[in-house]
Amino acid sequence: MSTQTVLIVDDDREAALVISHALAAPNREVRVLTSAEDVVAQAAVSPVDLVITEAVFASGVSGLDIVRACKAAVPVTRVLVVSGNGSLDDAVDALRAGAFDYLAKSGDVDTLRATVERALRPPTSRPTPAHGPTRAPTMIGRSPSMLQLYKQVSQAAPGSAPVLILGESGTGKELVARALHAHGPRVDRPFLSLNCAGMTDLHLESALFGHVRGAFPTAVNDRVGLFEAARTGTLFLDNITEMSAAMQAQLLRVLQEREVRPMGGQEAVGVDVRVLAAACGDAEADVTAHGFRLDLFFRLAVFLIRVPPLRERRQDIPLLVEHFSGAASARAGRMVTISNGAIARLRQLDWPGNVRELENVIERLVASARHPVIEAADIVLDAGASTSPGTHPFSDMPTLDELERRYLVYALQRFAGNRTRTAAALGIDRRTLYRMSARLGVPITGAEIHGANVG
Template sequence: MTDAPTPLPRGRILVVDDQHNMRRTTALLLREYDYAVIEAGSGEEALGVLAKEGVDLMLTDLKMTPMDGLTLLKKAREVAPSHLQVIMMTAFGSVDTAVEAMRQGAYDYVQKPFKDGELRARVERALERGRLLAENGLFAKEFIERHGLSALVGGSSAMRELTSRLQRVAQSDATVLVQGESGTGKELVARAVHAHSRRKDKPFVPVNCAAISETLLESELFGHAKGAFTGAVRTRKGLVEEADGGTLFIDEVTETTPAFQSKLLRTLQDGEVRRVGESTAVRVDVRIVAATNRDIELEVREKRFRQDLYYRLNVVTLRVPPLRERLEDVPALAEHFLKRANARGPHPRRLSKAAVDHLMGYGFPGNVRELENLVEQAAALAESEELLPEDFPLRPGAPVNAGGPMGAPPSFLLEGAGSRMPSLAEAVEDAERRAIVQALERHGMDLGRVAEELAVSSTTLWRKMKRLNLRTPGPEQRE
């Protein structure tokens, strides 16, 4: 019997404080959370550690002698890797100096005496940001390998056209609008744009507008000043500032309100951001890649999306085709997902020809995400090494080419619309309506389960139901 491997530390933290008791107490607390901690009693000692050791986060006191925290911050930038994060520890009454430290590059500050949970939360956020910078900066080659064009699996003509256009636009700083149905891989496309751009060694910061409430979205993107609203106990940078020098990916941008769209437009026009509650603007150099699964031109015509913002975002459009339009890519995608599942699972699987034929006869209303889930489920539950058609239970009512020239026409053509061809917006809305209605029939009014099946957030599902004039549950049912 062999011993279980010792778990690796979750991050290497340098604690700097000229007060021995405070330094030791902070270090002990962080070690309890499985961090590897190095202690330094002065700024000079800390610089020596940074020059020799790999450190992810420096937690330093602001008031020290002879070298104070601000001076240490400046000198640390000269010897430490770019992904090093710095949190300032400050006593009550020194908050203004701590804010100045943030303007000079510190990630955050924490006031003494601090609560255990407060320190842990801020340390975890700082380490996560450092990991993001390391992935996008020091390991730019690995980022390209993971998120570059090779991640866009498929050799169909639709995918070749997409990758060719993507390569051309990636080299510029043009704003990009990625359009496509849910589950087609819009974020993969956005990451590929970043990976092949001159900004590839800077942060790629994603934000999903549908997953954040309207009241928090402005603060999340633009940041806020201390006291700007109830609960704003400290100044905080927004995601736009976090993406400075890199790429900000704004997913589901059409889920935002006109008021928020106005603020986003101003940021695009002026190249600066103003935190909530502050009058001073901060200059930022950010490339915007936005995405939507709606017909954004229809949203503009219906006055739900600002026309001037649409023109700002729609400099270059990349359309991600739904999987039903490139079924020839299904075998390659299935093999790709199975290879990943085999790397994680205990039993290697292989696809049978019958299983591949079975999958290619399906319409995939959930697109690539649905195929990925099907393959992972089959790899986990199959009884034999060879995956058979019965290992892939497909949703009823989604035949190949449904609604297309070779399949049944959409419902609105069968219900008195004559022989006219539907617009793209009508086709998309009809497909969404049918998918939601069928899911509601299977799960009743349990929107959580419906949203999970359709691979969207509950907020997005509820908004779609309102837009499509489908009966929505009352507040007590939504809960």
């Protein structure tokens, strides 16, 4: 087997040596170079299979410069960009310039090794998008999970295949959808969105597929549906799991046949639309557990993108606070800043409402600020809005029975002792609820509920 050559380019020689030792393997030569300016010359003189480059150098040279130079000099050379301070635009630009991959500098050696193994396999053809990079909605964050998200967006954006975006409420799923549109070939075409939650089948079918006059009693005029209105553009369907089974079947048919039939109409209309969908959850099981059709899930999840919750990227909170406080100050007509102590306090919180909750808190703090600097003592949140990581009901490692008891107490208090609603929330019937309360010693009547201890 011939020897494969890996060139590591980093102006921090110690960091580069650590990586070189981690990547050492039989039939592999790993070199270290601390000068970004010399990388192309060395690659041209002595063949290199893979270049691993830092994203930003002290000299001002960027990883993007190295990608472009290597591809211009020796097109078959694969380049891996590793960044500790990247953005969505950086990831898109690097991948579109021909980078093999774009990784976060997270210290995850296993991920780096796996990516290097993939890069050193025989190259396969990859289509190069003809559409240049465009300005997308602002996505803020430099954490490893956000850099991974940027990479996924940059990989999915150039095509027209459906994308399913998963994430908790408030994480920014629509922002991801708009970024996919803005970085894709349909950027100059319409981007239309619809929140499927709370809509009846009649209204949802009319909104998506349109109707003709007389299709139903209130249809006094023809209406063009969103699939037609978004022709050659992008249609974003939020809360897709809120669709009924009947509407899921209709949507699946449209995605398969690429045509819609307006309500009451006789003629089918061909559609050319990229469909992006979003749902609350982290994985396939979370989505399908709500009765979502598995065949529709796979039809939509050609690309599956997970948006991380804020608690998984606390290091991005200072950047988000700076952005939100600046925007809120502009709206308030006065400059208000957040002290380091206040930011440290915000980083300690759990943020169940994610980025949306943080934005609302910053807006309120700025609007109500009596001084130009907000301190940690000024941060007083509504009870239950955000909790410290240490206040989880399982932080003291209770037994499963104890955890079950606490959850039952919480549910009963949450629904003010209403046993029917409590049983429904727990996914059990009332008889099972009674047996559960007896087994765990939890009262299910009146004042005893409110006096029970959750933890």
